[in-house]
Amino acid sequence: MSKILIRGARVLGGEPQDVLIDGEVVEAVGSGLSAEGAEVVEADGKVLLPGLVDLHTHLREPGREDSETVLTGTRAAASGGFTAVFAMANTFPVADTAGVVEQVWRLGREHGYCDVQPIGAVTVGLEGRKLAELGAMHESAAGVTVFSDDGKCVDDAVMMRRALEYVKAFGGVVAQHAQEPRLTEGAQMNEGVVSAELGLGGWPAVAEESIIARDVLLAEHVGSRVHICHLSTAGSVEIVRWAKSRGIDVTAEVTPHHLLLTDELVRSYDPVYKVNPPLRTERDVHALREALADGTIDIVATDHAPHPHEDKDCEWAAAAMGMVGLETALSVVQETMVETGLLDWAGVADRMSSTPARIGRAGGHGRPVSAGEPANLTLVDTAYRGSVDPAGFASRSRNTPYAGRELPGRVTHTWLRGKATLVDGKLT
Incomplete structure (x- = not known):
């Protein structure tokens, strides 16, 4: 070379x-x-920055290649400045066995636009009833260290405790999609003034915050690592800040869209703004930016969630939740964090490269731009x-x-x- x-x-x-x-x-x-x-x-x-690392990407392969493939997703990642991405487990079949995670890992190696590290499911089929093959996935060629049922919450406290205990043995981490399902049945957007005016089912902040509060206490009890996916409310920030003050081993991520967009955009009824967790209020956006700046929130993760045209170009209630984000993430962070003076470029490198690489143990990534x-x-x-x-x-x-x-x-x-x-x- x-x-x-x-x-x-x-x-x-x-x-x-x-x-x-x-x-x-x-x-x-x-x-x-x-x-x-x-x-x-x-x-x-x-x-010049160290290559970006995304701890939360949906590549959709296997099973939903009409939305994205490992090839197209890693090409999008390279276009956005990413050299490594962590692929979420909610594929078809679910990445809950060594065989499926190795398939995703090998596809990433074959295409070569960025490194692909699979995330293993916490429970079989994302159903929350039985632990998946956590040890086998970790010991596979993919070397899985991050486990998540993202898209669904591990809402059973006993199941979450068992998962935390299991991954502790090899230094893994459980990445929780914090959404109490009983509080969000039929929810379409953030619960608040806008949802009331539009007549859409509300998604209360407490549905996220209650799960985070429970899980940081479980992590403290077990002595294990927990990571909070796509944190979105001011209350969640305060819970994570409290947990860190107690020395609990918790990390958290925020998406670019939650740093910029608010639920006021839902007034258009454009399903492009329908996402999980939902867009929140201006107060939440301000709290998220401040928390990312002071380190309460550790990283930016895209939650890149591609969908085909027909799944989004429909009425709001029927539309799929999610946004693509790999190719715009750095621009949004520049606008919301750098141009506002909340972070310098060294801070961006920390939140979008070195810290996500450390959390996910992405060897060779997030390293300083220096000799050797x-x-x-x-x-x-x-x-x-x-x-x-x-x-x-x-x-x-x-x-x-x-x-x-x-x-x-x-x-x-x-x-x-x-x-x-x-x-x-x-x-x-």
């Missing part, structure tokens, strides 16, 4: 430097670097502003809430172990 010289990049938003890649690793970082025969990429002050480290890198033109055009997405699905919206920033290059997967905004 030839050498690559990235000239004049602002590493983590700092002063311009040169970065030399040799094969799969960074050889040197400094000023005035040169290398005979190297391919030169003129960064011109663009920001794997060349998993993302180059971002932070000065760019443009309208989102879903027609240009690499994802198979187009259900984005940002169509036609102007967002800042554009990923121009992505390197996976020194191999370019995206060059000048185009997939290789």
Whole structure:
């Protein structure tokens, strides 16, 4: 593999430097670097970050290839600056056995646009009645360490306790979709003023917060790790902050759309805004941003949830829940966190690369941009502003809430172990 010289990049938003890649690793970082025969990429002050890591992606394969495949999903990931994604287990068949997680893992290795780490189901068939093959999935070639029934909540306290006890033996983590099902029957959107005015079934904040409160206490009792998926309310923030103050081993994620969008958008009855958990209030959005800035919320995760056109282009009540997010995540974080002064680019690298890699134990990812480290890198033109055009997405699905919206920033290059997967905004 030839050498690559990235000239004049602002590493983590700092002063311009040169970065030399040799094969799969960074050889040197400094000023005035040169290398005979190297391919030169003129960064011109663009920001260079460690490759992004998404702890919460739906790739849909096997079973829903009409929505997404491992190939199209990883192409979307590379377009968004990601070098590793964690694939959720709610496929058909469910990823609740070593065989299914190995299938997803091998598909990721074959396509090569980013590393794919499967997430194993907590319970068989996501049904909440019997623990899945947690140990077998961990010991498989996929080496699963994160387990989740995402899309459904592990609402049985005894089952959740058993899962936490089981994964503790090998340092795994249970990622909980916090939704008390009895409190959300028939729910269509956030419970509040807007739902009352629109006559749509309300999804109360307490349905999320009560599960989080229970699970952090269970994690403390067991001495195990719990991760909270797509945290969305101000009350949830306070519970996680309290748990961390007690030394409970809890981490939490927020999605880009919950950092930007509110339930006021549902007034349009456009199903593109229908998502699980639902869009919340302006107060919640403010609390989520502050919590991500101060570290109460550990990471940004996309919850990339692709759906075919017919599943979203219908009446609100019948529409599927979810939004695509891999190709717009960094732009939304730039708008909501960087341009508001809540995070600098080093903070973005922490929340979108190093910390998710640490939580999921994604070896080789989230490492510093320094000599001897794997060349998993993302180059971002932070000065760019443009309208989102879903027609240009690499994802198979187009259900984005940002169509036609102007967002800042554009990923121009992505390197996976020194191999370019995206060059000048185009997939290789």
